[in-house]
Amino acid sequence: MDKGLLDWVSKQVLQGAQPLEIAAAVAREIAKAKALPIDGSQPSLLDVGSLYAPEGIKYTTDLIGSVYEQSLDTLTRRHGGVHYTPFEIAKKLARIALEGLPVGPVCDPSVGGGSFLLAVAEYLSDCGESPTKIVQELLWGIDLDQGAIEVANASISIWGSFDKWVVPNSGNLTVANSLQGGLSSFSDPPKSGFVAVIGNPPFQNQLQESTVRPIEQTRELREKWGVDTGPYADTASYFLLVALSLLGEMGKCLLIQPQSILSTADAEPIRLKLAEAANLEGIWIGGANIFEAGVNVCAPLISIGFTQKPARIWKGPEIKELKQRLINKENWANALAITQDVPTVHLSGEKLGEVSAATAGFRDQFYGLVPHVCEHDINQTAVAPLITVGMIDPLRNRWGTANFRYAGKFWSRPVVNLQTLNETDQELYEWVQERLRPKILLATQTKVLEVIPDLDGKLIPSTPVISIECDPQEIWKITAVLSSAAMSAYAFSTTAGSALSSNTIKLSAKQVIDLPLPSESRHLTKASKHAESAFNAETTEEKKEQILKMSEEINTAYGCDNEILQKWWIQRLPKWR
Numbered sequence: 001m002d003k004g005l006l007d008w009v010s011k012q013v014l015q016g017a018q019p020l021e022i023a024a025a026v027a028r029e030i031a032k033a034k035a036l037p038i039d040g041s042q043p044s045l046l047d048v049g050s051l052y053a054p055e056g057i058k059y060t061t062d063l064i065g066s067v068y069e070q071s072l073d074t075l076t077r078r079h080g081g082v083h084y085t086p087f088e089i090a091k092k093l094a095r096i097a098l099e100g101l102p103v104g105p106v107c108d109p110s111v112g113g114g115s116f117l118l119a120v121a122e123y124l125s126d127c128g129e130s131p132t133k134i135v136q137e138l139l140w141g142i143d144l145d146q147g148a149i150e151v152a153n154a155s156i157s158i159w160g161s162f163d164k165w166v167v168p169n170s171g172n173l174t175v176a177n178s179l180q181g182g183l184s185s186f187s188d189p190p191k192s193g194f195v196a197v198i199g200n201p202p203f204q205n206q207l208q209e210s211t212v213r214p215i216e217q218t219r220e221l222r223e224k225w226g227v228d229t230g231p232y233a234d235t236a237s238y239f240l241l242v243a244l245s246l247l248g249e250m251g252k253c254l255l256i257q258p259q260s261i262l263s264t265a266d267a268e269p270i271r272l273k274l275a276e277a278a279n280l281e282g283i284w285i286g287g288a289n290i291f292e293a294g295v296n297v298c299a300p301l302i303s304i305g306f307t308q309k310p311a312r313i314w315k316g317p318e319i320k321e322l323k324q325r326l327i328n329k330e331n332w333a334n335a336l337a338i339t340q341d342v343p344t345v346h347l348s349g350e351k352l353g354e355v356s357a358a359t360a361g362f363r364d365q366f367y368g369l370v371p372h373v374c375e376h377d378i379n380q381t382a383v384a385p386l387i388t389v390g391m392i393d394p395l396r397n398r399w400g401t402a403n404f405r406y407a408g409k410f411w412s413r414p415v416v417n418l419q420t421l422n423e424t425d426q427e428l429y430e431w432v433q434e435r436l437r438p439k440i441l442l443a444t445q446t447k448v449l450e451v452i453p454d455l456d457g458k459l460i461p462s463t464p465v466i467s468i469e470c471d472p473q474e475i476w477k478i479t480a481v482l483s484s485a486a487m488s489a490y491a492f493s494t495t496a497g498s499a500l501s502s503n504t505i506k507l508s509a510k511q512v513i514d515l516p517l518p519s520e521s522r523h524l525t526k527a528s529k530h531a532e533s534a535f536n537a538e539t540t541e542e543k544k545e546q547i548l549k550m551s552e553e554i555n556t557a558y559g560c561d562n563e564i565l566q567k568w569w570i571q572r573l574p575k576w577r
Contacts, residue, residue, distance in 0.1 A: 001066055008054045009067050019071035020147050021049030027064045027154045029053040034158065041165045045154035061159045062087040065113020068151045085112075085200045085256065089290060090119035092319040093299060096284070097198050097254035098123050104138070104195035109178035109185075109242050109255075111141035114152030116199045121159055135160035136169050140194065142178040142185045149173050179221060179238055182245045193248030200256040201239035203295060227273055230266025234258050237267045240302065244277060250305030252281065259285075259296040262497030263333035265508050271332060278302045280326070282312035283335040287502065290317060296502045300332065315339045336496035337489075340503060343564045345489045353513030356470035356478065359435070360509040361463035366407075368428045369462070372421045373406065376413035383415040384436060387452075388462045392443040393574055394483055395535045395547060397452045399459075406462060416460050432460055440468040440479055444506045447572040448488040453479050453535060466509055477524055480531035481517055483547070484554035485569030491515070518557035527553035540576045547573075 005026075012022050024045050031038070031046060038046065045064075053059070066087075094116060098106070106120045117139045124134050135156055143149050157167045176185035183189050218231055225241040236257050243253035261267050262283075274280075279302070286297040301312075310325035313335050324338050334344070352358075373386055388406050391398040403410040422429045437457040443450040444464045451468075453475050461467045470478060481487055491505050498506045518524055530550035537543035551569065555562040 001063065001070070002057050004054060005057050005063070005067070006070070009070050012051065013071055013073075017049070017051060017071070019068050020045065020150065021051050022071045023064050023068035023147075023151050023154075024048040025051035025053040026059065026067050027151075027158060030059045030061060030064070030158050031161075033059065034161065035163075036158065036161055036165060041167075043150070043154040043157045043165075043167060045150045048150075060087070061155050062090075062113075062115055062118050064155045064158070065115055065118075065148075065151050068147065069113045085115045086290065086317075087115055087119065089286075089317060089319070090115045090200075091122060093254055093256075093284065094119035094123050094198060096282070096314065096319070097196050097252050097301060101195050101252060102250075103127065103129060104192075104248075105140055105190045106138060106196045106198060107140040107142070107194045107246050108199035109142050109197060109239055109246065110199050110201040111143040111148050111152045111173065112145075112200060113148065114141070114155040117141055117152060118155055118159055120196075120198065121156065131160035131162070132166050135166045136172075139168060139172065140186070140190075141173045142176050142181075144175065144177055146175050149175050178242050179235075180224065182242055190248075193251065194246050195248060195251045197243035197246050197251070197253040198255065199239075201236045203234060203236050203258050225273075227269040229269050230264075232264070233266040233270065234260055237261050237270050240270060240274060240300070244274065244302065244304070247304050252301060252303045252306075254284075254299050254301045256286070256297050256299045259298045259336065259497035259502060261300070261332070262298060262336055263331070263495045264498045265510055274300075274302055278304050279306060279308045280311045280332070281306070281309075282314065283326070283332060284314040284319060285316075285336050285339045285502075287316055296497070298336070298497070311335070313338055331494050333496040333498075334493045336502060337493040340492070340496070341568070342492045342496075343489050343561070343568050345486055345493065345558070345560050345565070347486060347490045347516045347518075347558050347560075349516040349518050349558075351513060352468070352478065352515045352517055355474055355517070356468050356513065358466055358468050358509040358512040360466045361431075361461065363463070365428065365431060366463035368425055369416055369421070369432075369460075370407045371424075372417045373411070373414050374417060375411060376400075376415045380415065380417075382419040383417055384432070384458055384460050386411075386414040386416050386462050387441055387459045387465055388414075389443045389445065389465055392441060392450050392452050392465070394448065394450045395452065395479070395531060395543070397459075435460055435467050435469075437469055438472040438475060439470065440475060440482065442466040442468060442482065442507070442512065445501070445504050447504055447574070448485075448569060449482050449491055449505060449507075450574070451479055451482045466507065466512055468512060476528040476532050478517075479535075480524070480527040480550050481554055482515075483531060484527070484551045485565040486551075486555045486558045486560045487515065488569055488572070489565060518554065521557050523553045523557035527551075527557065544576075 028046050108116045121134050153173050160166045171187050178185050221238050239255050281301040281303045284299040288296045290297050313322045388404050390404045400413045403412050439454050440451050441461050527550045530546045534543050534546035555565050
């Protein structure tokens, strides 16, 4: 948006102007430039307020929706998960979604400022359809916000009007909750459904207090759409099921999503339901700089009635198509891995859960331990070291080597007082006791998998460290497998999108136990010995040498291309600290 216009919008908001008044001023300016009459046939938005938009700005129709969304107060935007879609992005995505489809009605189930419907209009116009038909018959939309519907109605009307007003047919743009109503949101929907559903539904991350939905709403969504989703599935993911219900016998949907849709366990039931009923045509991996909020975004392209083909992959704000494809039914997360140049690996074998258990603490465990944590004193008894994510490097326990942040403070040698914990919180004490056994500790939000063994079972994992508990005889084998290049590449390809950064790995405890182990072989045996040597190494050079040898043996055990994997993995290993 032009800086001058943005400054004007900010000024009007500070002076108490309402979003519709600001949008109306821009709409009137564009209508005036097109010499459209103000004769009572104009959209209702143009009658709102008496503001004048600033002169000297190149106005385009998409700016009406842009200034409207920009004018919403911060709390409304944050709670509603509102993120304006840049028009150039919307146009490119609309083209991807509509290519190869017959001309027919297109729906946006969360209209917002109308950016996507305008993008659809321009695409259909380029295909030779008349503006009148496009405006009156082909553009449909739903939104909870009456103001958004008024803005979209005005934007579409101004776009398609020349000399006289052309407005959408009554009922084509409706105020409703598409998550609840689906196709019934319209009083008279197209009899054969829509040929395409496209848009940018609200993001409501369930880990953020400002956007969390009540548990009752989660139950309603599960029941309405027949999915047993986890409580942390983003609200945007349910819109994919809405879109599917809106399509006719042949059609496509493309909805912008947070990248968490690619791999999070809570959204897995939605991915599975989509896989059963439709085909994955492609995935756009947008990255973090599309919206001002910095959300990592993507957009799966889903189709019904089309022959299944390897899915296409597009990348970045330029929406550049990559040569590589996803094979049929392949994990969605692998699309993100491909855009990050992660080597493709196909690992198989006995699941880790057959020989171990994995546990990750939650908020209750994290905050419950805080009152019982103190710096280690040589005279203390009944204490156990607390291990945070930052203390874990590949095969190196950094506890006591530097200062690490925990619960808002910095600690060097934090320990948990087991005596006071036992006296005040029996349930948490028992949870800790269950963790004090031989295990492997796995860090999260890392560029490669980073683990340390705990053969004596003396360490307490701090959330979100994952505790992998197993037979002591298996510790070095599992440690070697998890620490290898092959497993890091596999974990990235299967879980990409779940981490805060699109360039890091975040496994859940459930995903950890689903990891495949290589068959018993001399390579696995040798790797185990290298892992033990690396952990006990006294010099940096020796540790590096042993880690590299360990990874090579595991890569070979899996039958992977060692050279490619090692090169990728070495670049991502943390620097020796």
